[in-house]
Amino acid sequence: MKLKTAFIGFGKSTTRYHLPYVLRRDNIEVTAIYSRKRKPELEENYKEYNIEFTDNLQDILNNKEILLVSVCSPLQTHYEFAKRCLEAGKNVLVEKPFTETTEEAKELFDLAKEKGLVIMPYQNRRFDSDFLLFKEALKNKNLGEIVEIESHFDRFRPEEAVKPGTPVDGVFWGLGSHALDQMISIFGKPKKIYYDIRSLRDKTKPDDYYHVELFYDNIKVIVKSSHLVLLEYPKFIIQGKNGSFIKYGIDKQEEYLKAGTMPWEKGFGEEPEENYGQFAYIDNGGRMRKDIMHTISGDYGRIYDNLYEAIINKKKKLISDEEALMLLEILTIGIKCPNPKIIDFK
Incomplete structure (x- = not known):
């Protein structure tokens, strides 16, 4: 069975770190790519793969054959796009650093569990x-x-x-x-x-x-x-x-x-x-x-191999919700707390 996939975003993240790996995997098919503004010259490079390019997100959300959506848009849009995809019944892969806050991440993980879907950050490294x-x-x-x-x-x-x-x-x-x-x-x-x-x-x-x-x-x-x-x-x-x-x-x-x-x-x-x-x-x-x-x-394509197994064969996903939340917590504390911590000998 092929895992039909779509992308939100058609910039460097999608074209450099995702497509070169996904397009060579026999069990995954890239069905559609959404971009706020169409890029005809770039789209031409992928003509052989029969990908539907669109500037209407509903084309992806309404397509029942698409089971996985990779969110490769700017960080500030991750939460919104991921939530809309989950609400539409799609499994979701989100470019790191996933969301801006742990509260947003928790909401997305809870929504995915409620709907029986997989959502995971793209920790390709x-x-x-x-x-x-x-x-x-x-x-x-x-x-x-x-x-x-x-x-x-x-x-x-x-x-x-x-x-x-x-x-x-x-x-x-x-x-x-x-x-x-x-x-x-x-x-x-x-x-x-x-x-x-x-x-x-x-x-x-x-x-x-x-x-x-x-x-x-x-x-x-x-x-x-x-x-x-x-x-x-x-x-x-x-x-x-x-x-x-x-x-x-x-x-x-x-x-x-x-x-x-x-x-x-x-x-x-x-x-x-x-x-x-x-x-x-x-x-x-x-x-x-x-x-x-x-x-x-x-x-980096091994992330998609894991997602295939998690979505199609219900295997354990690579990055757990707990690991993703722990990372966000460490990052958040780092940018909010006074640092460096230095003992001042007077």
Whole structure:
């Protein structure tokens, strides 16, 4: 059985992070795409797929064959569109960061449960190659007990114009939602959190830096991002009582997609060897050993594979309501609370 799907929004999110994966899956069919303004030149690129393009949302809501709608519109419209789709009996995938408030998210989850539907945020970076490798590295017994983890999302954009906006337009809400979700998916709810969220380039604009620490029973997890990092820092670091792991370089899917290389093409997403994971640990004889861990292929389309199983075969969905709400709560506290928390010795 094919899962018939529609999209709300026809911008970069849809064309770069969704369609290249969905259109190559035999069990999913893209039936329609809604855009407030039609884009004939862009529509022409998808002529072979027999997609109905429309500027009337009711064309999607009234189509009983469409079972899943992906909401890829601006954050401020997520709640409205998702609610209308649920009310029309559609399952919904919503681009991160899902909604602007936890109250909106709770309402959508309750409505979905009431109607027996699936709704889920699009946390595609759970299928980044670097994160998949990191998860495998955590299983390596040579590291011993894990005590500290770092995750970085760094860039060097000192001149980049940042538009005026609210905190949800900042890097913490935008990139932090990825990094935090990755950690929540492994470790769950932290016991304590430290926040440092700032605007380094222009204090009148939304934040472009965050340093957040999540404290669990025996592990501290650091997630960090800055737009003022010129010399590359490892993407992931694991420190154990018997060794260390580092991984340089971010997942290459976005880079290849920007360059026009599609997921089905040879070499898509491949990384240079210098970006492979690196282990160093002490063996039973007391000698230091070093190993290389080859990159694991990423695939954002696996989100849709999970949705197919959740909708058609009633399997468990990938991102639980509890995880999505926990992430929104952490993000919301971060932008509302005074930070950083600093002890002033006088």
